[in-house]
Amino acid sequence: MPDHIPYPFTAKKISIDGNRLAYLDEGQGPVIVMLHGNPTWSFYYRNLVTLLRDRCRVIVPDHMGCGNSDKPQQYPYVLRAHIDNLEYLLDELNIEKYSLIVHDWGGAIGMGLAARQPSRIESLVILNTAAFRSTRIPLRISICRIPVVGDILVRGLNGFAGAAISMAVTRPLPLDVIKCYLQPYDSWANRIALLRFVQDIPLSPKDASWGTLLEVEKGLNLFRQTPMLILWGGKDFCFTRYYFDEWVQRFPNAVKHFFPDAGHYVLEDALEEISPLLTTFFQEHLPKQ
Helix, strand or coil: CCCCCCCCCCCEEEEECCEEEEEEEECCCCEEEEECCCCCCHHHHHHHHHHHCCCCEEEEECCCCCCCCCCCCCCCCCHHHHHHHHHHHHHHCCCCCEEEEEEEHHHHHHHHHHHHCHHHEEEEEEEEECCCCCCCCCHHHHHHHCCCHHHHHHHHCCCCHHHHHHHCCCCCCCHHHHHHHHCCCCCCHHHHHHHHHHHCCCCCCCCCCHHHHHHHHHHHHHHCCCCEEEEEECCCCCCCHHHHHHHHHHCCCCEEEEECCCCCCHHHHCHHHHHHHHHHHHHHHCCCC
16 A cells, blocks of 8 residues: 555454454554444544544454455354454453444444443444444445345445445545555455445344344443434435434434535545544543543
8 A cells, every 4th residue: 555545554463263353553541442334444534543542542443354354255244243353352452441433334333342341331423324223225235235246246346345435425535545445345355245244234134133233222222321422424325314313312312413415434524523523522521541
């Protein structure tokens, strides 16, 4: 990756059952764990890492199959496995207390682990995600779940990560940023997790991760009094206003900001507005050192 790419971090790696999981571990102080979704990787949080690492310890894993992590071809790419991997990582790093920032699939993964260890969670930041059941799915994503067709579109034509570069934002991304988003997903083999994430979306009880998601959803009640900040892109084609309203209904005490002109990659479209909001939120809710 060229030196000028805006990702001035060196990933660390940990082995989990013979596969290496990559993660960033920057700064010192109260811990903030940032969890990406599909089809991004830790690069999505690059600006927040830079913003917060001077006063916090920021941990940003690449889910298995994503970013700088290994991309095993025969692997259980299901929600529970991703939660287990996150739990293993934080245990190995001896993280006792932490805050979470979650986006896309990171919501179900992060809140899944949070429900297992609620006393460790200090605060929550929610970015265009879900951690509860829904039957809503955009047609363009549903098509990618069709056997054979999905393989061709997602793994062969890079129709998921490639399309997200324009569909997930309302402001055109710089070319070097586009290259960085796509760099880990440059071949059929390296796009395995992108397809498996799509296939694993739990839409009904017949789906493999439906039961896991139900556990995650039930666990949300544990955090009704936990400090929460909701930052939402209003032009998200996938996580629409419906999901924002659902979070607000479940967490009426949350601080919430709706950015009507931002897309799914809300950190790309509304970073200037979000940065001071995050800074203020963590100043108020992170433990003092």
